Amino acid sequence: MNQCIIIHYNEIALKSGNRKFFENFLTRNIGKFLQRDFPQIEFKTERLFGRIMISSSKIIDAATQKKITNSLMNVFGIANFSFAWKLSRDLKEIEKNIWKIIQTNKLAGKIKTFRISARRSDKNIPLTSEQINQRIGGYLFSKLEKKIPKIKVCLKNPNLNCFVEITEKYSFIYFEKIKGASGMPQGVSGKALALLSGGIDSPVAAYYAIKRGVKIDFIHFHSMPFVSPASVEKVKQLAKIIGKFQLNSKIFMIPFGEIQKEILLNVPEKLRVIFYRRLMFQIAESLAKKEKYLALYTGESVAQVASQTLENINATNESVQITILRPLIGFDKEEIITKAQEIDTFETSILPHQDCCTRFIPKHPETRANLFQIKDIEKNLSVSKYIISALKEMEIIKIK
Ligand code: ATP
Ligand code: MG
Numbered sequence: 001m002n003q004c005i006i007i008h009y010n011e012i013a014l015k016s017g018n019r020k021f022f023e024n025f026l027t028r029n030i031g032k033f034l035q036r037d038f039p040q041i042e043f044k045t046e047r048l049f050g051r052i053m054i055s056s057s058k059i060i061d062a063a064t065q066k067k068i069t070n071s072l073m074n075v076f077g078i079a080n081f082s083f084a085w086k087l088s089r090d091l092k093e094i095e096k097n098i099w100k101i102i103q104t105n106k107l108a109g110k111i112k113t114f115r116i117s118a119r120r121s122d123k124n125i126p127l128t129s130e131q132i133n134q135r136i137g138g139y140l141f142s143k144l145e146k147k148i149p150k151i152k153v154c155l156k157n158p159n160l161n162c163f164v165e166i167t168e169k170y171s172f173i174y175f176e177k178i179k180g181a182s183g184m185p186q187g188v189s190g191k192a193l194a195l196l197s198g199g200i201d202s203p204v205a206a207y208y209a210i211k212r213g214v215k216i217d218f219i220h221f222h223s224m225p226f227v228s229p230a231s232v233e234k235v236k237q238l239a240k241i242i243g244k245f246q247l248n249s250k251i252f253m254i255p256f257g258e259i260q261k262e263i264l265l266n267v268p269e270k271l272r273v274i275f276y277r278r279l280m281f282q283i284a285e286s287l288a289k290k291e292k293y294l295a296l297y298t299g300e301s302v303a304q305v306a307s308q309t310l311e312n313i314n315a316t317n318e319s320v321q322i323t324i325l326r327p328l329i330g331f332d333k334e335e336i337i338t339k340a341q342e343i344d345t346f347e348t349s350i351l352p353h354q355d356c357c358t359r360f361i362p363k364h365p366e367t368r369a370n371l372f373q374i375k376d377i378e379k380n381l382s383v384s385k386y387i388i389s390a391l392k393e394m395e396i397i398k399i400k
Contacts, residue, residue, distance in 0.1 A: 078180030113154035184213030201299030208327035
């Protein structure tokens, strides 16, 4: 009887004939996440008839199980997973071993009700799942009855739910299904750039991008040396926290101070934020084209701040052709904060910092941008020169 971890994924994702593609990505990602988080343990991943089996070189104790649970909960594409025992498909052996596991783990002392939840992925097995439930349930009942005279089978919320899965090769027994992060495995949806500020919203937007299988790299605009290095450190920290949901991300750090100076000299105060965004988008688009990123992600949400009215979103969108995705567009600030707390970015996001844009934030920003006026002013800025120099001077930071 060997220990293993059984991973299940959402069947919904498999409808369009892309099962193998999805499974391969997920299997590879799980292996790499575990290797990253547990370099001292050797894990083997195996694709098995609609599920993934993970076995390890070491016995997994309860403390390590907890840590593995935390790690697997960050892997998108997993519907649920279980720490299981791997057995042969022989029903007699299954029954005997369930009883043995119950005894070794002292499970019987804590229960009044139980049930068997059998599933078979091999439909050639002569018994139906219901017949398997009855057979194993009957055997266990006779054993448990001697220890717990009032023991009952209970299908709804039993104290002990014994899951039995019989596949083409092995059977698996486990007692708990742990809910996974769902979503899509990293990489199945291509790669994109997330515009990461030091605020609350953009890390949450990046999280939602990753959740749909998009590999995210970050782009951050800073006004060093006009702002403190702490601001840049904070952004690195945020990228690192988000990095737990994906493998190997990087941040493109773009110097923005010179561009801001130019905007300061040439653009009326009211319109500056729109110009900052237009320039950010144009630089990000240029980088995306060069490095083959398919879209930009931002943390914008309609009407959250003055720069996020529909008119202003139009005015910034218009500066580029690349697709700009805004996963938080319909979220209230409270909802975004709740998510930021859940994914552990909130505490870092609220640390004081100077965003490059807050340096010169106007008191009364334009809320109804006029595109003709904007384009007229932009003619006087050497936009392409700034794009070229920003990309030349950018720094790339790898996040492990
Ligand atoms: P956030 O909390 O994400 O900073 P916000 O509500 O403060 O958002 P804005 O400051 O208007 O909103 O920024 C809108 C979006 O523009 C951000 O969510 C982010 O995607 C992008 N952005 C803003 N500043 C920067 C920056 N310095 N570097 C990279 N992206 C930025
Ligand atoms: Mg901001």
